[in-house]
Amino acid sequence: MAERGQRVITYAEAIREAFVQSMERDERIIIIGEGVPDPNAIFGTTRGLQKRFGAERVLDMPLAENGMTGICIGAALGGLRPVLIHQRIDFALLSMDQIVNNAAKWRYMFNDQGSVPLVIRMLIGRGWGQGPQHAQSLHALFAHIPGLKVVMPATPSDAKGMMIAAIEDDDPVLFIEHRWLHGIRDHVPEQYGSVSLDRAVTLRQSKMVSEMCVTIAAFSHTVVDAVMAADILEQCGVAVTIIDMRSARPIDLEPVLASVKETGHLVVLDTGWASCGVSAEVVARSVERGFSMLKKAPVRITPPDHPIPTSHYLTTDCYPGAKAIVSAVFDLIDPRKTIDNINIVRDFLSDGPKDVPYKTFTGPF
Amino acid sequence: MAERGQRVITYAEAIREAFVQSMERDERIIIIGEGVPDPNAIFGTTRGLQKRFGAERVLDMPLAENGMTGICIGAALGGLRPVLIHQRIDFALLSMDQIVNNAAKWRYMFNDQGSVPLVIRMLIGRGWGQGPQHAQSLHALFAHIPGLKVVMPATPSDAKGMMIAAIEDDDPVLFIEHRWLHGIRDHVPEQYGSVSLDRAVTLRQSKMVSEMCVTIAAFSHTVVDAVMAADILEQCGVAVTIIDMRSARPIDLEPVLASVKETGHLVVLDTGWASCGVSAEVVARSVERGFSMLKKAPVRITPPDHPIPTSHYLTTDCYPGAKAIVSAVFDLIDPRKTIDNINIVRDFLSDGPKDVPYKTFTGPF
Amino acid sequence: MNENGTQEIHLSTLERLYRSMLRIRMVEEALAERYPEQEMRCPMHLYTGQEAIAVGVCDHLASTDAVFSNHRAHGHYLAKGGSLQGMIADMYGKESGCCGGRGGSMHLIDKSAGFMGSVPIVGGTVPLAVGMAFAFKTLKKNRVSVVFFGDGCFEEGVLHESMNYAVLKSLPVLFVCENNAYSVFTGLEERQPKRAIVDIARAHGLETVAGDGNDILHVHTAAAEAVRRAREESIPQFMEWQTFRWLGHVGYQNDDHLGYRKPGELAAWKTRCPVQRMESLLQGNHQWCSEQLESIRKEIDQEIETTFIDVKQCPAPDPRTAGKHVYGSTTGSV
Amino acid sequence: MNENGTQEIHLSTLERLYRSMLRIRMVEEALAERYPEQEMRCPMHLYTGQEAIAVGVCDHLASTDAVFSNHRAHGHYLAKGGSLQGMIADMYGKESGCCGGRGGSMHLIDKSAGFMGSVPIVGGTVPLAVGMAFAFKTLKKNRVSVVFFGDGCFEEGVLHESMNYAVLKSLPVLFVCENNAYSVFTGLEERQPKRAIVDIARAHGLETVAGDGNDILHVHTAAAEAVRRAREESIPQFMEWQTFRWLGHVGYQNDDHLGYRKPGELAAWKTRCPVQRMESLLQGNHQWCSEQLESIRKEIDQEIETTFIDVKQCPAPDPRTAGKHVYGSTTGSV
Ligand SMILES: Cc1ncc(C[n+]2csc(CCOP(=O)(O)OP(=O)(O)O)c2C)c(N)n1
Numbered sequence A, B: 001m002a003e004r005g006q007r008v009i010t011y012a013e014a015i016r017e018a019f020v021q022s023m024e025r026d027e028r029i030i031i032i033g034e035g036v037p038d039p040n041a042i043f044g045t046t047r048g049l050q051k052r053f054g055a056e057r058v059l060d061m062p063l064a065e066n067g068m069t070g071i072c073i074g075a076a077l078g079g080l081r082p083v084l085i086h087q088r089i090d091f092a093l094l095s096m097d098q099i100v101n102n103a104a105k106w107r108y109m110f111n112d113q114g115s116v117p118l119v120i121r122m123l124i125g126r127g128w129g130q131g132p133q134h135a136q137s138l139h140a141l142f143a144h145i146p147g148l149k150v151v152m153p154a155t156p157s158d159a160k161g162m163m164i165a166a167i168e169d170d171d172p173v174l175f176i177e178h179r180w181l182h183g184i185r186d187h188v189p190e191q192y193g194s195v196s197l198d199r200a201v202t203l204r205q206s207k208m209v210s211e212m213c214v215t216i217a218a219f220s221h222t223v224v225d226a227v228m229a230a231d232i233l234e235q236c237g238v239a240v241t242i243i244d245m246r247s248a249r250p251i252d253l254e255p256v257l258a259s260v261k262e263t264g265h266l267v268v269l270d271t272g273w274a275s276c277g278v279s280a281e282v283v284a285r286s287v288e289r290g291f292s293m294l295k296k297a298p299v300r301i302t303p304p305d306h307p308i309p310t311s312h313y314l315t316t317d318c319y320p321g322a323k324a325i326v327s328a329v330f331d332l333i334d335p336r337k338t339i340d341n342i343n344i345v346r347d348f349l350s351d352g353p354k355d356v357p358y359k360t361f362t363g364p365f
Numbered sequence C, D: 001m002n003e004n005g006t007q008e009i010h011l012s013t014l015e016r017l018y019r020s021m022l023r024i025r026m027v028e029e030a031l032a033e034r035y036p037e038q039e040m041r042c043p044m045h046l047y048t049g050q051e052a053i054a055v056g057v058c059d060h061l062a063s064t065d066a067v068f069s070n071h072r073a074h075g076h077y078l079a080k081g082g083s084l085q086g087m088i089a090d091m092y093g094k095e096s097g098c099c100g101g102r103g104g105s106m107h108l109i110d111k112s113a114g115f116m117g118s119v120p121i122v123g124g125t126v127p128l129a130v131g132m133a134f135a136f137k138t139l140k141k142n143r144v145s146v147v148f149f150g151d152g153c154f155e156e157g158v159l160h161e162s163m164n165y166a167v168l169k170s171l172p173v174l175f176v177c178e179n180n181a182y183s184v185f186t187g188l189e190e191r192q193p194k195r196a197i198v199d200i201a202r203a204h205g206l207e208t209v210a211g212d213g214n215d216i217l218h219v220h221t222a223a224a225e226a227v228r229r230a231r232e233e234s235i236p237q238f239m240e241w242q243t244f245r246w247l248g249h250v251g252y253q254n255d256d257h258l259g260y261r262k263p264g265e266l267a268a269w270k271t272r273c274p275v276q277r278m279e280s281l282l283q284g285n286h287q288w289c290s291e292q293l294e295s296i297r298k299e300i301d302q303e304i305e306t307t308f309i310d311v312k313q314c315p316a317p318d319p320r321t322a323g324k325h326v327y328g329s330t331t332g333s334v
């Protein structure tokens, strides 16, 4: 985890730094994707790489998601270590065949005689009217498939460390970034170093002074919501433990169970739909393994079960944030509490537009 | 549900009958898929249809899953009612883009100004060395997506009634058939009639005489396993209620909750992987809605978390059947019971090859 | 026929084409002007510079013919007769928008005009147009289905699957490839080898035509024949038109300073502005005076201004309706 | 060159080609004979009749060159030098199989021979071969990557995406389309319009050749040049060979009685049996006596018999190992 004293950079810069340091170390790494060398440079994350590492290792590509995924698998089997990038995870649906039928199974079906060291970065869009086909959080589709690793770092230091680990990994890793995390700044180690792909982490743990306590297990950008909610909840006397789940496959339940043992209450947050989502899996496993520790049924907080409309007027309730979390926690630990009669909440939660990551953001996106 | 006195036909014949009766009623229905008019006739389910309804309504197609799905969506928007068939659900991965981005969202994103009355039949393969790419149970990928309906009938009468309902439905319905169900024979109504797509059904309910009772919620072919397990369990004094879930989206939890209220024990069976699967969803919802009724944590019984190998020697434990269910139920209701000391179990469970649906079956498959 | 193989076109047609192109141009200029107000909160891909293609093709279509399109849809939508009010209202996220606000710039529809839908997944609508043509043929409707897409889209496998089926079944479909030489910031040479798109389409068995997409007379004449052959003989057609977008891939600004295009490329294409070429034609061959042009401009301007005023007054949709219409009945909701 | 444009081929080469074709034929005959015993419990797609293509192409490849293939892989695998024992053992589901039993007929691999993998998802390996060629070029290895696929596969969009990239990057890859006119029971005319597959490949910018795939001399000569140009000049190549499978799509039996093929089609193709044509050539032009042919047959027969005996004695894999190798480390398991 990030430590004080390290210099502060954004999530996007952290990914870029992971690329630079990895590529310097290992000549076999190539970066490929629509727009990788272009002026936008995948929201800055690939800026300058082509100049530095040459056009043979840093490549744009045709619009051909399934074909290019297969080509990257072939290149990986041939000794390269490709990182393939999709600017929206929605585009990756075109390549489900190659990801699920080939990448996920190559090592297994050929009895360990080959592996696919391929990283596929997929960005989850949100806000500024991304709409039904550009704002999906589809990671659960991949988390269902044995043979894949599916990580969703939420902090800049994890973004760097997990990208390095993903590139070092000999198996296919889907590296899923929420677009709204890119601007987040935090302390990030300067040196090359990996963060393991299969460990959830306790991000924050407030001291329990009463029975009012809760465990929040959060994926990706919902970690940000969880932190905001925890600020509010703590001021209301609720002790909150936030587990940044980090990975959707494998799911590391240990810190969740350890915390639930103390709190007895679990809230699971995800950016993806509930049904057959990673939130369902966390609930199912928590119950299977921690039934007797739970005082009440775990609660899932996820987007509602419909596509995301474009109009910002319509998306008000599509991205449940801190407010929804606080409400859910109140319901769980003390149903008499309501969010409306707590002044502190109003101070925390702005009524500004909900379709931008921060107030000064302007479109287009 | 099927009633005694009706004539007995197979699951495959029931589907064919649904086609014949639907197509006679509605000229707009077309059937399209690789091999639809060929001598194998999709395992008999499309036999004779081309002769009867003509080559304009009953069509073979090129190998182009994504394109043909889009073409069927376009045809549906243009006033036809296509039924598209994939001989293996694994091939449908190629068409995830059209299914998820277009079919599932058309009505929603265009504010109810169009709908996609499309049925996509997908067959789950199993046995006779289908192996890693031909024996996947991928329905959870679709069950995650709002805008789709995903049904998995387990009985011949449901196969007929739900196919009729799927064809009548104005929204995209994925009709998922387990290959091993095709040969199952049962009473099926002769007349045209639909079975609703969103209702689970209590298939069997044994009288409770003691505390030893359990609710089994089963999808698709696992209903067959559940019935076998129930036969054994009942002889051991365990009362079993089997809910045939019928649909993976929507999931109808009412009969499950009603039964769990009585039994306090829930076992969920699915042919698909556990992680982010429909079994996870059933467990999560049962807990969310029935926490206080559950005496113990629900149990999931699913294939192990790896691809299916080809060798029949290796698949012994890949398809947990009646034996695994009986064991799990014993663990749940009385951990001292073990399957080995119960003679009756041995009589029920054969040691024959596990890669064929019935003993007289011969390959190739 | 003149030297371009184009027919002499009646003045009333020229005026219609001019009006249609100019209207698209002016609507997009108005959008660009207002976009920085941050009230149209959705990605927008302006069509400026490419107007001749949409207009030249759609002029031959009836409202019962179908058009599908992509992320860069404004021109196709307007040329096909889609409601201006419906489009702009959707960009503002309003209830009266053509998708009730659910779509925005990237998802347009106006079924009454035969504009059957545009979506931003590249290639997403191509097979849909083929499927619609299949329905037209099966249901014996005397209609044509048209799909507009870019040079980038041609790289998607689904396009080839769609062409194969269109030819296999002799469907009344017209593929219109707008080759503006870029996909976002990426030039054609980084995505496709040096060979002609249209040659691949022809090898698939499609009837093809290619040319200068900024020459409305060429587009219009070729499209007349293509639409006729598709409609009357059910022979699928493919057109590849060279053109250029003037503004950035997304957003409202010129982005030429970013340096991803060849120097002078934009300037050269601007001299081939389809709107201006038509103005010269009208003023030259047909002796129109500038007042005539000006009055058309005024009319359109009036329409646009009124529309924006109307749209801004329209009510926003109720967020509680966001969950509606996932399914036709309620049976599907989980 | 002779009239077919084929080079005169040295007798030792002819013998090698003959042996390789005959061996594939005899292996598959032996498989068909034993398949009904229900001990090889996996779907099998026999290559009988098409042997000249695999053999004619693979004869020019080194074991460091890569071959990828599809569901109908036995011929490609054996022609490339894949272990017979490894293949048959996998069909029997044995631990010593080339995939430890995890693959069976539809998933073959022998990396030591450069047979890099076959899978039954149609089109699945096509981009992989292109990617491997990309790695060869990037890593400056002087190698060629080859993929075998059928006429049905040509309908998959991924093929076109793969061709586009191969040409764009000038990769040392050879696409070999085995056009046996059927996909399962479905004739070409129900899946593709009347135009040549090879023309589409050529329009993509590939160097192409097409011809009678049962004429080993033609295949062999053309492949020599194609492999040379791919290897030395890194120019991607495409071949379309007409051929015919003798047996059913899957399984071990002749299925001609089902009537899905044109009457007489199979019989006509059988007269063009590549093995027999080579025997005639050897006996005619090269005055081989039938004893010479017979002794080769005996040798192969011996090898096959021994292999089956060996394989049957091999141990079955332990079902408790079925969960292994999902990931390289244990970190991925859930
Ligand atoms: C399947 C898919 N891949 C990538 C994108 C991102 N994207 C949106 S528009 C676009 C450019 C498409 O280029 P072209 O088809 O030439 O159309 P143009 O923008 O030039 O009009 C890209 C890459 C997408 N929307 N969908």
Ligand SMILES: Cc1ncc(C[n+]2csc(CCOP(=O)(O)OP(=O)(O)O)c2C)c(N)n1
Pocket (backbone or CB within 6 Å): B034, B063, B065, B087, B091, B094, D071, D072, D120, D121, D122, D123, D149, D150, D151, D152, D153, D154, D180, D182, D183, D184, D249
């Ligand atoms: C993506 C996909 N679609 C469909 C199938 C079913 N299938 C298996 S082999 C085959 C025929 C392929 O025909 P072709 O490519 O001509 O090869 P051939 O069998 O003639 O050698 C089909 C349709 C599949 N395996 N994968």
Ligand SMILES: [Mg+2]
Pocket (backbone or CB within 6 Å): C150, C151, C152, C178, C179, C180, C181, C182, C183, C184
């Ligand atoms: Mg373009």
Ligand SMILES: [Mg+2]
Pocket (backbone or CB within 6 Å): D150, D151, D152, D178, D179, D180, D181, D182, D183, D184
């Ligand atoms: Mg074939």
